Amino acid sequence: MAIGEDLKLYWLYVKLSVRAQLQYRAAFLLAALGQFLITGVEFLGVWALFERFGRLHSWSLPEVAVFYGLVNCTFACADALSRGFDQFGVLYIKTGHFDRLLLRPRSTILQLAGHELALRRIGRFVQGLIVLVWAASVLNVEWSFARVSLVLFTILGGACLFFGLIIVQATLAFWTTETLEIMNTLTYGGVEAAQYPMAIYHIAFRRFFTFVVPLACVSYFPVVGVLGIADPLGSPRWFQYLAPASGILFLSACLVLWQWGIKHYTSTGS
C-alpha cells in the first residue's frame, strides 16, 4: 500500500537523521537544553504576570498553562520536520538540487520532510509537556477517553496546521529566492499568541486566526473543550471537539499550493 511504503521510507530517513545527530551527543544535548531554556522562559513571563495580577479575566494560571503547554508540544512536533522546508530556497532551489527530488519516483513533500528530523526540538516539547502535566494535576481534570482523544486530536490538527504554514513558507521560494521571514510571523507569532486563550485578543485578530489561519481551532476551542468549561466566546461543545480537523484541512490546502508551486517551477525552469 502506498502510505505504508511512504512511512517505511520516512522511517529510514528518520533513522539516518537521528543517527547523524546523536553522533555529536554533547552538541545535541546542549542544543536541546538551549531550546528548552529559550522556550521555557516564556512561561516564566506567564507565571510572573499571574503572580502580580492574580487573574486574567475568567482565566486562572493553570488554565492558561494548558493552552501554553499544548501549543508548545504541538509546534515542536511540526518544527521537528521543518528543516528541509525552511531552508528550501537555499538548499534546494538555489543549488538546483530540487531537480533531483523531482527525478525520484516519490512525493517531494516526503523527501523534504525526510531531510532532517531536528531532535533538538525536543527541548520545546519537554518544556511544554512539563507545563501541561503540572496544569493537569493542579486542575483535577477528569481524564475521560473523550478528553484524552481530544488532546491527541488537537496535537495532530495543530501539527498539521503548523506544518502547512511551514510548507507555504517553502512554496514562496519557488517565486522568490529570498527567505521570507514573514512566515515566521504566523508560525512563531502564532505560537506566542496561542499560549494565551484567544478570547483575550481583539476581534479582528481572533477572526483571522479562526477563518484564515485556523490557529484558534487547534488551540483555543479544543482546550476549552478539554477543560470542560463554558466558552466565553460561546462556541458549542461539539464544535470544540471537531475544531482540530480544520488544521488537517488547512494542510491539504497548503499542499495544493505546493503543487501549484511545482507547476510554476517546472514550466519556468530553474
Place this chain on the structure above:
Amino acid sequence: MAQILVENLTKTFRVAKRQAGLWGAVTGLVHRTYHDIPALAGIDFTIEESELVGYIGPNGAGKSTTVKILSGILVPTAGRCEVNGVTPWTNRLQHVQSIGVVFGQRTQLWWDLPVIESFEVLRAIYRIPAAVFRKNSARLIERLQLQDFLDIPVRQLSLGQRMRSDLAAALLHGPRLLFLDEPTIGLDAVSKLAVRDFIKMLNRDDGVTVILTTHDMDDIEALCQRVMVIGGGKIVSDGSLAALRATVSHERRLIVDLVNAQEVIEEPAARMVERHGRRVELAFDPREVSPAQLISRIAAKHAIQDLFVEHPPIERIIADLYAKHGELEA
C-alpha cells in the same frame, strides 16, 4: 515503436526584464515587462531502444532544456514528447521510475553517508525488491570497481570514485534509459576510460539506451554511433559521426614523415596545414583525389618513412559547426 519520440518540441522562457537602479526596482514591483527567450524552436527526433546517442551543442543551444523535458522536470511550450509510451511531465512518478540520470557536476548521493548506505536509501526510494537490488548492486559494484570504497562517506571520495558511484546509483533500479550529463568532466585519464568502457558495456551488453550530453569530443568519438547537434534551438545535424563530419567538410588529413627533412612537398591537390621538421600534415578533399592516388603521387616523388591518413580533429568539425550556428563555445 521508438523508445523516445519527439515532435515539434518547443520551449520559450519568459523572463522578467530587470530594471536598473532603485527607481527601476520600484517600478518593477508594479509593472513587469517580459521578454521571450526561445530555447527550443521545434525539434523532432526519434530514438530507438539500445541506441547510444551523443547530444552536443554550444552553451545555450538548448541541450539541457531538451534533457530536462525528456526527463520530465520541465514542461514544454508546445509539441509532443513520449518516452516509453508515456509523456514525461504529466506522468512524473511513473516516468522517473524507468529512467536514470547522472549529472556530472552534482552528485545525487548523500554527502555524509557511506556509498553503500546511499544505495540502501535509493533502494527504498525506488521500491526495488530485495533480490533485484542484491543482484543489481552486486553487478554494478563489480563492474565499476566500487568494492574498495563502499564504506567511505561520499564527501571523502575522489571525483573519479564519486562519478563511478553516481553511475551505479543511477542504475540500481534497472532503468532502460540513461541520461548522462557531462559524466567525464574533471576526471583523470584512467577514470575517463573506466567510465567510457562502462557506458559502452552497459549499452552493448544490457541494451540500455544512453543519451550523452558532453563537451568532451573524445567521449563522442569513443562511444557514439549517432550524434545529434543542436544549435540555436534547432537540430542542425543528426546521424552518424561520419555524416556529421561530412556536413562540415569532406576534408581529410594526410600526415607524412619524410626521410629527408629538407624536402618540400608540392602537390596541387593538397594544402599544407603544418610542418615540424620531418612531419608534414596535408589537407585534401577525397572527392577530388582519393587517398590512394595522393599517397602514390607523393611516394613517387619523395622518400617516405611513415604516413597516416586521418580525419580532422573532431573539435575542429564541431567548432566550425557551432560557428555556423551562432554561439561559439567559451
Place this chain on the structure above:
Amino acid sequence: MKRFLPYMAVVSARYRMLLQYRAAAFAGLVTQCFWGAIRLMIVAAFYAASAPAQPMSLLEVVAYIWLGQAFFGMLPWNIDEEFAQKVRDGSVAYDLLRPVDLYAFWYSHTLAYRTAPTTLRAIPLGCLAMLVLPRLGLAEWALGAPPSWVSGVLFSVSLIGAAALSTAITMLTNISLLWTISAAGMDRIMPAVVTVFAGMVIPLPLFPDWVQPFLRLQPFRGLVDVPFRIYSGNIPPTVALLEIVSQGVWVGCLVWLGRVLLARGTRKLVVQGG
C-alpha cells in the same frame, strides 16, 4: 582621532553590508509589529482584569513593548558568526598580526553588527508605533513620547550605554569560543538568560517583589529594562543618571574582563598553534 580610523572603518563597512538586506528588514518589520501587537493585547488584558496599582502603568508598558520590538536586534542574542568561523578554522591568528588592538578591533566590528540591523528596524517601527497608530484611532496602543525632553535625552544616552553593554556581553560570548571551539556552552544558554534578565520576557518591575533586589544587581537590565523605563519616565531623570552611571560601570567591568580573557585566550592559541 587618527588612532580611531581603523575602528571607524570597520564599523562603517559592516553597516554598509548589513544595510543591503532590505527585504529581510521589511519582513522583520512586519513580524515585529505582529509580535508587539500580541504582547500589547496580553498585557492590556491583564491590566484590564485587575485594579491594584502596579509598579508600571499600562501606558508605560505599552511604550516598553514597542521599544522592545524596535531595539530587539541590539540584544546580545548570539555570537558573531564571522568570528566563530575564524576561530573554527584558525584564521583568527591572522588578526593577531594586524597592528591594531585586537579587542578594540573586534569590539568595533561587533558594535556595528549589533546596531546596524536595528537602525533599519527601529526607525520605521518607531514611526509606525508613534505616528501612524494614533491616526488609525489606536492611540491607546501607540508609543507615546517621553514625558519631558530630559527623559528623552537621558534615554538616548542610556541607549548608547545599552549598545556598549550589549557589545561587551557579545564579546565575552565570542571570547568563550576560544575555549570551547564548537561554540557549545555559552551561546546556547546566553539567549535565555539575556531574555529574562534584560527584561524582554516582561518588564523587570513586573516580576514578583521578592525577586526585585536580585534583578537590580545584574548587568543585563541595562540592555532593555533601564533605557526603556527611562524613556517613559518610569525611571525619573534623577534616578536615570544613576542608572546610566551603573550601565557605564558594568560596561567597564565587562570590557576589562573581556580584554583579560582575550589576552589569555589568544596566548593559548599561539602556544597551542590554533
